[in-house]
Amino acid sequence: MSGKLLTTPRVTVTGAGGPMGLTIARRLAQAGACGLALTDISGTRLGESAALLGAEFPGLEIVSLRGDMTRADEAGAFASAALAGLGGIDVLVNTVGGLRAKQLYTPMLEMTEEQWRATFDLNLMGCFHLTRAFAPGMLERGAGRIVNFATIVFGGEYGQADYAAAKAGVASLTRSLAAELAPHVTVNAVAPGLTRTSVTQNMPEAEAVRLVAGAFNRRMAEPGEIAEAVAFFTSESARFVTGEIIAVSGGIHPHL
Incomplete structure (x- = not known):
């Protein structure tokens, strides 16, 4: 069956030390x-996540290794x-991404080449390295799922030219891989809106209010709501879904 998935899959989640990665795992x-x-790039956070999951799911085999997925x-x-x-x-879930800069917004004309390159590396190189590592086995077995992380701002955002362009790259990569790995491996992406994580917890309240104002239901997403979209893409119900980007954003529509 095209796009089939084992009933008890072996799953890789990057960024598993953060709230999003842990919730997805x-x-x-x-x-x-x-x-x-x-x-995860943080060995401490990764160890905490592995310990939590091991306690919650006795008998579940867990392999954890600290690493920077931008490095080959x-x-x-x-x-x-x-x-x-x-x-x-x-199943490969490429959760790692985000901004390298300390501030949320940097106008393009003030952006350094270092920030530009670092943002592209953070959002794309992990997808590149791990897809190349795991997709051959999926193809050999005739089954597999890859889920990438885009964002609703991939169509462009003031002060986030690096981040938006990098996530547009993730969206494009998702479609390209869906074509190349079909019919046995499905490749899709989640495009979250503003989500309650450690980054948004440190955001000034006025900025958070401004950003959620564009959502129909006027709130941030919870990590668990993003994880549900990932779970759908990896389920049997999504075996005929590939090359898609689903926004979990409370109604904010990502577009170019």
């Missing part, structure tokens, strides 16, 4: 994953550990 474990391969050597080391520990990967 937990949701996919609840959905029946038989193994989790987790990574560290991404390769993690991929090798995941494949050796779980015997293969059926």
Whole structure:
């Protein structure tokens, strides 16, 4: 069956030390994953997530390795550990992304080349390295799912030219991979709106109010609501869904 998925998949989640990655890993474990391969740039946060998930899901096989997925050597080391520990990967969730800058907005004419390159690396290189590491096995087995993370601002945003352009790259990459890996591997993306994470918790209240004003229901998303979209893409119900970008944004529509 095109786009089929094992009933007990082996799942990789990047950025698993953060609220979003941890919530996604937990949701996919609840959905029946038989193994989790987790990574994060923070070894401390990663260890905490692995411990929490291990306590919540006794018997679930968990492989965790700290790593920077923008680096080929560290991404390769993690991929090798995941494949050796779980015997293969059926689902890849590329959660890692965001801004490298300390401030939320930087006008393009004030942006450094270092910030520009770092933002593109953060949002795209992990997808590149891990897709190349795990997709061949998915193709060989005739089944697999990849879920990338775009954003509702991929069509452009004032002061976020680097971030918006990088996420537009993620959206385009998702469509390209969907075509290249069809029919057995589906590739989709989630485009969250403003979501309650550690970044937004530190945001000035006035800025948060301004940003949520564009949503129909006037609030931020919760990480669990984003995780539900990821769970859908990795489920049997989505076996004929590929190359799609679903916005979880309270009605804000991403577009170019």
